[in-house]
Amino acid sequence: MGKRILFLVGPEFEDIELYYPLYRLQEEGYETIVAGPSRDTLPGKRGYSVKPDLAFEEVDPGEYAGLVLPGGRGPERIRNNEHVKRIVRGFFEDERPVAAICHGPQVLISAGVLHGRRATSYPGIKDDVINAGAVWLDQPVVVDGNLVTARIPPDMPMWMREYIRLLRA
Incomplete structure (x- = not known):
């Protein structure tokens, strides 16, 4: 497990919500691994792309210290993938740090892990978060x-500061 952080990404992810935490965690000495529906290159919403290191089905969540869920349209596109739900549940069962921003909580909703939690998200999915049993x-x-959840890109410095604090605990 050590210092490996897993990112789950789908097509049309919010570019900055992937790359900001990816590089920020690398600066802290973490190895970042990106997983997608396949190993094929995925387009971001704003012109960037990413080539996943692994397909979801190849991921053993026990090999990672933490999980990051960027927003954009990606979460909507991957939220019902059975491997994604298995991965997310693994992190929550072991209480390892999970960071989600913007639409990222859609993945948490589909995995059934938000009930009884406090969270934030992009305001457009506030009702979904509440309907999943969380306090928004x-x-x-x-x-x-x-x-650790955040709403929008300007929240990212505070989001990553708190996430890194959890990883170090």
Whole structure:
């Protein structure tokens, strides 16, 4: 497990919500691994792309210290993938740090791990988060146990600061 962080990404991910935490975690000495529906290159919403290191089916969640779920359209496109749900549940069962921003909580909703939690997200999915049994808070970052959520790109410095704090604990 050590210092490996897993990113789950789908087509039309929000470019900056993948690359900002990816590079920020690399600066802290973490090895970042990107998983997607396949190993084929995925387009971001704003012109960047990423070539996943692994397909979802290849991921053993026990090999990673933490999980990051970028937003954009990607979460909507991967949320019902059985491997994605298995991976996410593995992190919550072991209470390892999970970071989700913007539409990233859609993946948490489909995995059934938000009930009873406090979280934030892009305001457009507020009702979905509440309907999943979470308390939605309109603030830049919410930390609830192993979960760190944020709303939008300007929240990312606070989001990553809290996430890195959890990883170091």
